[in-house]
Amino acid sequence: MPFDDSSSDFESALKPLWLRAQSGDEAAYRQCLGLLASRLRAYLKRRLSGLPDEVEDLVQETLLALHLQRGTYDPTLPVSAWAVAIARHKLVDLWRRRGRRERLHDAIDDVDEQLLVAEPRDSDARRDLETLFEALPQAQRQAIVLTKLEGLSVAEAAARAGASESAIKVQVHRGLKRLAALVRRDGSGDSVTDGQRT
Amino acid sequence: MKTETLIDMLARNAGPAPRALAARRLSPAVAAGLLASGGAAIAWFGLIPWSLFSTHVPWTKMAYAGALAGAAGWWAVRLSRPAASAARARVAVMAVVLAMVTIGLVSWLSEPADGRMDALLGYSWFSCPPSVLALSLPALAAALWAIHGLAPTRPRTAGFAAGLLAGSVGALGYALSCPEASVTFVAVWYSLGIVLTGAVGAVLGPRVLRW
Numbered sequence: 001m002p003f004d005d006s007s008s009d010f011e012s013a014l015k016p017l018w019l020r021a022q023s024g025d026e027a028a029y030r031q032c033l034g035l036l037a038s039r040l041r042a043y044l045k046r047r048l049s050g051l052p053d054e055v056e057d058l059v060q061e062t063l064l065a066l067h068l069q070r071g072t073y074d075p076t077l078p079v080s081a082w083a084v085a086i087a088r089h090k091l092v093d094l095w096r097r098r099g100r101r102e103r104l105h106d107a108i109d110d111v112d113e114q115l116l117v118a119e120p121r122d123s124d125a126r127r128d129l130e131t132l133f134e135a136l137p138q139a140q141r142q143a144i145v146l147t148k149l150e151g152l153s154v155a156e157a158a159a160r161a162g163a164s165e166s167a168i169k170v171q172v173h174r175g176l177k178r179l180a181a182l183v184r185r186d187g188s189g190d191s192v193t194d195g196q197r198t
Numbered sequence: 199m200k201t202e203t204l205i206d207m208l209a210r211n212a213g214p215a216p217r218a219l220a221a222r223r224l225s226p227a228v229a230a231g232l233l234a235s236g237g238a239a240i241a242w243f244g245l246i247p248w249s250l251f252s253t254h255v256p257w258t259k260m261a262y263a264g265a266l267a268g269a270a271g272w273w274a275v276r277l278s279r280p281a282a283s284a285a286r287a288r289v290a291v292m293a294v295v296l297a298m299v300t301i302g303l304v305s306w307l308s309e310p311a312d313g314r315m316d317a318l319l320g321y322s323w324f325s326c327p328p329s330v331l332a333l334s335l336p337a338l339a340a341a342l343w344a345i346h347g348l349a350p351t352r353p354r355t356a357g358f359a360a361g362l363l364a365g366s367v368g369a370l371g372y373a374l375s376c377p378e379a380s381v382t383f384v385a386v387w388y389s390l391g392i393v394l395t396g397a398v399g400a401v402l403g404p405r406v407l408r409w
Contacts, residue, residue, distance in 0.1 A: 024214035033205040060204050065409070067208045069349040071219030072279045085280035089351045093408070129199040147211045154211055169213070176208075180409075 010039070011078050018079045022070065032079075033063060039080060040087050047091055056125040057183075058094060062087045064180050068173075093184070132182045140175030143168050220275040220348055227344040228271065228367060231337025235371025238333055243375035250377060259373035259384050265294045266392065267366035274341065274359040278348035284355075291362065295389060302385025309382075320378040323387050329376075330391025331398070334361075334368025338399060342406050350407050357403020358396045365395030 014035055021029035040062050044055050065086050073082055133141055139161075146157035147168065158165045216222075250256060273287035309317045320326075341360040350356035369388050378384070 021212075022215040024212075026209055026212055029212050030205060030209035033209060034202075037201055037205060056201060060199070060201055063201070063204060063208060065349075067212070069280070069409075071216035072349045073215065074279050074282055077279070077281050081281040082279075085351055086349065089280065089349075125199060125201065129204060144207075148207045151210055154213075172211075184408075 007080065010035075011080050014079050018073075019075065022073065022075075033066070036066065036080070036083050037063060040083065043084055043087055044091065054094065057127045058087070058090055060125050060127075060129065061180070061183050062090050064176065064183065065090060068176055068180060097184070127183070127186060129179065129183070132179060132186060135182055136175050136178055139163075140171045140178060143171035144175045147172055220278055223344040223347050224271060224275065224341070227340035228267070228337065228363070231334075231340050231364060231367040232370060234336035235333040235368045236374055237371075238336075239371040239375040243329070243372075245374055246377045253379070255377065255379050256373045258381060259376065259388060260370055262294070262298050262384060262388065263366045263369035263373065263392075266291070266298075267363055267370065269294050270359055270362035270366060274345055274356060274363055275348075277352055277356040277359055278345050278350045280349050280351050291359075298385045298389065302382040305380070305385075306382040317380040317382045318386065320380055320383045320387075322376070322378060323383065326372075326376065326378070326383075326387040327391035327394055330365060330368045330372050330388060331394045332368070333371045334364040334391075334395040337367035338364035338395060338402075340364075342399065342402060346407055346409065349409065350403075353403040353407035354400050355403070356407055358400040360403070361396035361399020362392060364399065365392030368392075368395060 014032060017028045017035075018032050021032050037059055041055060041059050044058050044062075045052070048055050048058065062083075066083055069086065073079070133144070136144070142161055143157065143163075146152045146160055147154055152160065154165050154168050158168045161168065163171075246256060269287065269290040273284055273291050276282050276284035276287045306314060306317055338361060341364050342357065345356055345360050369392055372388075372391075
């Protein structure tokens, strides 16, 4: 088995991959996000035992935040500590939005990586990000659809949309940021989302 | 959407991570704040006489405010990185303030007894902190905007650090207009104005630094 439950092994396998991802290796980045997703799922499951429906939504929200904030990663930090700090931030934000006063048992600064045990894949989110895409401005949605869903290169997408390459990159980034904001608003536990639960 | 699909989507065409993101966002904010505070100080209060620029009067203030801006900026950057320790940067901020307060105290104690009130209060002690605060507001808005684009996980502390940075930038501007020569005056009233700006940042942080 390439990864066992020891978090230092997890980190030492993840870190070189992550550094390649940071410098633009797409396959390494995809693999890192997959590894982190299962760790984050385990982390969030423990803390959301009363709200199991929220776990996968929060995993996805955290992955989106990891992607948008990957410029704030500092190579001196363990990748898993950085990722868990972001997940914790999203968790606190969720409690706040839901008006809960649940206490978090551990301090904000030290992340207990022993709690991060990999969980089997479980990918059913309650919220559908695709429906939230519909709310994005047209240019942002188009840039995301072309480069992220249809898989065109940035140059091809620029030619198709009649925009410059840098404009496409900016629209993709803005669109994902807008999507993250929509996710936060959507996740405030209102009756609309509850009504959609089956 | 399945999480697998989201991961595919995020990774596709992701390119390299942005480099030196914190510096790229914070430096233009500080530059804009400096221009605004310096410009407003000259426009509202006027420039001090040129002859004072050959004395220590403006330079002591600028050295203090510049050092504090550097330390507070470092602190703000550390607080904008999830999981990064901000302890050393916080110590640097406290060391700068403590050094200035110590210098102010020593200078005050070395004054003859009948000059101590003047050394402490100058003639503008009442207007100095609010002026520093007012001149800091553009820098505060810019610094909060810059940090909002990063990932502060402790919004109140990050707001405070942004406020100290902005307050120092405001003090740099005010030094262009303030003819007070007493080091004790600077240690007390400039520090108060900067800390007031920090308090405004701490109040605003939890509201505006959400992400």
